[in-house]
Amino acid sequence: MKKRFLSASLAVILTTSVVIPVSMQEVRAANETSSQVEVKEESLSAKEFLDLTVTALTFQHGSETMRQQIIDQWVKGEELKDLSANIKRDEAARILVRALNKEEKEKTLAEYQEKANKLGLFNGLSNSETISKQDAIKILNNTKKVKSGESNEGVKEISVEDFMKNPGSFGYSLSPDGNYITYNAEWENRSNVFVKKMNDDSEPVRVSSSTDRDIAGSLWKDDNLLYIKDKGGDENFHIYSTTFNGNEEKDLTPYPNVTVRFLSDLQGVQDEILILMNKEDAKVFDVYKLNVKTGKTTHVAKNPGNISSWLADSNGNVRMAVVSDGVVGTILYRDSEKDEFKPFIEIEAGDEINPFSFSKDNKHIYATSNKGRDKVEVVKYDLEGKEEVIMSNPEVDVSGVLYNDEKDKVLYGAYVTDKVHYQFFDEDFEKLFRKIQNKLGVQESELGINDYNKDMTKFIVSVSSDTVYGKYYYYDSTTDELTEMATLSPWLKPEELAEMHPISYKSRDGLTINGYLTLPKNKEAKNLPLIVNPHGGPWARDMWGFNPEVQLLANRGYAVLQVNFRSSSGYGKEFLEAGNKQWGLKIQDDITDGVQWAIDQGIADPKRIGIYGASFGGYATLAGITTTPDLYAAAVDYVGISNIFTLLNTIPPYWETMRNQLYERVGHPEKDKELLTAASPIFHVDKIKTPLFVAQGANDPRVNKAESDQIVEALRAKGVEVEYMLKENEGHVFQNEENRIEFYNAMLKFLDSHLKK
Numbered sequence: 001m002k003k004r005f006l007s008a009s010l011a012v013i014l015t016t017s018v019v020i021p022v023s024m025q026e027v028r029a030a031n032e033t034s035s036q037v038e039v040k041e042e043s044l045s046a047k048e049f050l051d052l053t054v055t056a057l058t059f060q061h062g063s064e065t066m067r068q069q070i071i072d073q074w075v076k077g078e079e080l081k082d083l084s085a086n087i088k089r090d091e092a093a094r095i096l097v098r099a100l101n102k103e104e105k106e107k108t109l110a111e112y113q114e115k116a117n118k119l120g121l122f123n124g125l126s127n128s129e130t131i132s133k134q135d136a137i138k139i140l141n142n143t144k145k146v147k148s149g150e151s152n153e154g155v156k157e158i159s160v161e162d163f164m165k166n167p168g169s170f171g172y173s174l175s176p177d178g179n180y181i182t183y184n185a186e187w188e189n190r191s192n193v194f195v196k197k198m199n200d201d202s203e204p205v206r207v208s209s210s211t212d213r214d215i216a217g218s219l220w221k222d223d224n225l226l227y228i229k230d231k232g233g234d235e236n237f238h239i240y241s242t243t244f245n246g247n248e249e250k251d252l253t254p255y256p257n258v259t260v261r262f263l264s265d266l267q268g269v270q271d272e273i274l275i276l277m278n279k280e281d282a283k284v285f286d287v288y289k290l291n292v293k294t295g296k297t298t299h300v301a302k303n304p305g306n307i308s309s310w311l312a313d314s315n316g317n318v319r320m321a322v323v324s325d326g327v328v329g330t331i332l333y334r335d336s337e338k339d340e341f342k343p344f345i346e347i348e349a350g351d352e353i354n355p356f357s358f359s360k361d362n363k364h365i366y367a368t369s370n371k372g373r374d375k376v377e378v379v380k381y382d383l384e385g386k387e388e389v390i391m392s393n394p395e396v397d398v399s400g401v402l403y404n405d406e407k408d409k410v411l412y413g414a415y416v417t418d419k420v421h422y423q424f425f426d427e428d429f430e431k432l433f434r435k436i437q438n439k440l441g442v443q444e445s446e447l448g449i450n451d452y453n454k455d456m457t458k459f460i461v462s463v464s465s466d467t468v469y470g471k472y473y474y475y476d477s478t479t480d481e482l483t484e485m486a487t488l489s490p491w492l493k494p495e496e497l498a499e500m501h502p503i504s505y506k507s508r509d510g511l512t513i514n515g516y517l518t519l520p521k522n523k524e525a526k527n528l529p530l531i532v533n534p535h536g537g538p539w540a541r542d543m544w545g546f547n548p549e550v551q552l553l554a555n556r557g558y559a560v561l562q563v564n565f566r567s568s569s570g571y572g573k574e575f576l577e578a579g580n581k582q583w584g585l586k587i588q589d590d591i592t593d594g595v596q597w598a599i600d601q602g603i604a605d606p607k608r609i610g611i612y613g614a615s616f617g618g619y620a621t622l623a624g625i626t627t628t629p630d631l632y633a634a635a636v637d638y639v640g641i642s643n644i645f646t647l648l649n650t651i652p653p654y655w656e657t658m659r660n661q662l663y664e665r666v667g668h669p670e671k672d673k674e675l676l677t678a679a680s681p682i683f684h685v686d687k688i689k690t691p692l693f694v695a696q697g698a699n700d701p702r703v704n705k706a707e708s709d710q711i712v713e714a715l716r717a718k719g720v721e722v723e724y725m726l727k728e729n730e731g732h733v734f735q736n737e738e739n740r741i742e743f744y745n746a747m748l749k750f751l752d753s754h755l756k757k
Helices: 024-030 046-057 064-074 089-099 109-119 133-148 160-164 427-440 548-555 573-577 586-600 616-627 644-649 653-665 673-679 681-687 705-717 737-755
Strands: 003-007 170-174 180-187 190-197 217-221 224-229 238-242 249-251 260-264 272-277 286-291 297-301 307-312 318-324 329-333 342-347 353-358 364-369 377-382 387-391 398-404 409-416 420-424 447-452 458-463 471-476 481-487 500-506 512-518 528-532 559-564 604-614 634-638 692-697 722-727
Touching: 046 064, 046 089, 046 133, 064 089, 089 109, 089 133, 160 548, 160 737, 170 217, 170 447, 170 458, 170 481, 180 217, 190 224, 238 260, 260 307, 272 297, 297 318, 307 353, 307 653, 318 342, 318 353, 353 398, 364 398, 377 398, 387 409, 409 427, 420 427, 427 447, 427 458, 427 471, 427 481, 500 586, 512 548, 512 586, 528 586, 548 559, 548 737, 559 586, 586 604, 586 616, 604 616, 604 737, 616 634, 616 681, 634 737, 644 653, 644 673, 644 705, 681 705, 692 705, 692 737, 705 722, 722 737
Parallel strands: 528 559, 528 604, 604 634, 634 692, 692 722
Antiparallel strands: 003 398, 170 180, 180 190, 217 224, 224 238, 238 249, 260 272, 272 286, 286 297, 307 318, 318 329, 329 342, 353 364, 364 377, 377 387, 398 409, 409 420, 447 458, 458 471, 471 481, 500 512, 512 559
């Protein structure tokens, strides 16, 4: 059974400009808790009322597309045919009841009006049939009070340990025959692998005994269970085999300074899988056949030095390879393993082409691609390279694909605007998905199909949201039974956690920037201490969903702003490339503009702004306190980059095939020396006056320990306050439970001391 849950880039389209036919004065008035701004008394059109309502009741202030999607939820069918006509009181009532999610059995406008009156939405207004702009301000302020329902008392404080300790059993998957379930759970403070026989009262059996490091993942090969882990965060992952009692564990790839990647489970081949290893040359990966019983490896395909990825056909024969210098390249194809590779598709600068599966008959290749277009789409190639588009989305890239080789088709493609959404290509699978969705009573964005058996009769599904860490269920389609299996961090109660709100705003040069704002529960969204949390990558993105560190900060009374700045993946090729060679420049401006947006909304207290990020987010933290030192009152740099020159000199050897891409996206150390000097915080420590906390893993292969050492030493030499936490047994971000807990306790103490004075 070959299941392909693949991720491509994600996100939201660049729009030009959003026309909101209300003045900025009125927008600000709509975001005040009391109506002190005088506006001219005149009737309001339905279009104006809707635009003002979206601005006041949501945080979608920059994306025309997202604003219209919200309006489409409030105005249905043939309602409000003429948007230029004056909005009537009962029509406004219907919109507002829906905006508040208070709609029940109302059918007539009179019933919506009655509901609105009971909610107090029209308190303090005359009984005029139409609504003026001044009336609208009062109505929206009344609506905001109902929407928030706040006591402004906050919620009880939840311990760092409750947010950051291991969440319980997770990562559930099925054996190919569906008779066993495997999952990860804590043993000796480390995540280990357990197996449970289905339809059996026996206790789960622990099959791994790792005490130094969490198990990173596990997989089945027929009736063999394999797992992977590294040492101390060095990211040199090895494959281990284990017996069902955990007494015999064997490192199947016991090679020092070598990392292993999985390629194919070789269905129909006894005891063997295909893996990739950089054993012969640390810079590139060759293909090996691995016997999971004995550990014997057989060389299958030699990497000449420029192949970045390989693909096996449905029979396990390696017949496709991607050659790249990091910027341009070629997809190679061969008819059999005895033949030479030949060019199949050319990859030009900016192209993203990811072949992910051969068809069952090996006559077609499935891929995600943005070649010749701005957005990533799902495509199908014949053996001549002719392309057929299977799925596209006009707004965003395709973010994931589920291909099933038994049905020999793509079951769905996923895309992300505000949240995850799906487009289905198999009617039976969609019916099953909707049946499970209805049983659980959740939105499609909250439901995931995690695994299934070969016959597609037994499923592992999960539910998660912004306030639900995760729940796992087992579903048997033959009996229509749905059984709850586990809840992640059950001690965290959803009703005590904070909602994550999708947002959008305009950058100073007119780009639409999307992101998320998490507000403290039961607190008025006014003059709050704010933490802006830039994501890593930067060629990644933040998404809607449960985030323990964001929830921790919100629980302590902080508003948390996550910004998908230019160069974030998934917003199309043009948006990503808008961030090329813009580290510390326009990328940083996007982050700064997000903070200013939160200040302008009255949400953030301009004197209590903090910045915290990991990896590239750590770089953005340091860049923030050098480029805008007066903006931030506290900063936390977690495994961040301080010197772009040393970053480029210390990348892991197996990133060498991406070096030219780094030069194009970040800058060349010689050709762009002036640019990189200006963008590297280490050369501008004289501008730093913001209190800083730095955390680093000593074994980090991506952001070398020297990145943190040099910024700490330079600042201390100048007498600037800086705290430094170094963990000798960690790599790129802290994985061990005790280190996570220590870090977040220290971070909170640091932030509180500077932002809650």
